[in-house]
Amino acid sequence: MTEHSKAGDARKGLIGAIKGRAKEIVGAIAKNDSLTAEGELEQAQARDRKEASVAEALADAEAQQARVEVTNAKLDSVDARNGVDAQTAAAKSIVETEQAAQKAAAAQAAQRAAAQESVQAEAQAQREVQQASAEEQANVRAADEMVSDALADHQTATANAAKARAKADELRAQADVVPGNTDLP
Secondary structure, three states, rough: OOOHHHHHHHHHHHHHHHHHHHHHHHHHHHHOHHHHHHHHHHHHHHHHHHHHHHHHHHHHHHHHHHHHHHHHHHHHHHHHHEEEHHHHHHHHHHHHHHHHHHHHHHHHHHHHHHHHHHHHHHHHHOOOOOOOOOOHHHHHHHHHHHHHHHHHHHHHHHHHHHHHHHHHHHHHHHHHHHHHHOOOO
């Protein structure tokens, strides 16, 4: 619903409440129970229309909040993945630097010591790469869970907003149907 139609509904509600109050007062003064009842009915319709407008505004606000939360979760996920990629690259660079240093030291030592140190350095590098990979996978899973949670929150908020809109439409429909019953006592 646009802001223009929301303002129009608010005006209709105010005018309906004023007209209803006026009819109620005139009916009471003129001792016309039908006019008094019609005035009370118009006031009730105005209240219902106002409640429907409020419910719809709340639903719109909740839907907007849910969209903001999803966007923030997506941004957090991208940031987390970028951080994981940067950590992985840094860990890989460190491992490569350590391997080069170990190889240089091994070349200066005896061939047997160099071979032993090289094997140990490679094993250590492989463990660090595996550990970095495991950490990266854990961070990616955590980021995916955040996105899933945000999407679930969004879906819940969207469902709540839809329910609130449906309720607002129902109240509005009820308010629009009631004026036809002017032969109330």
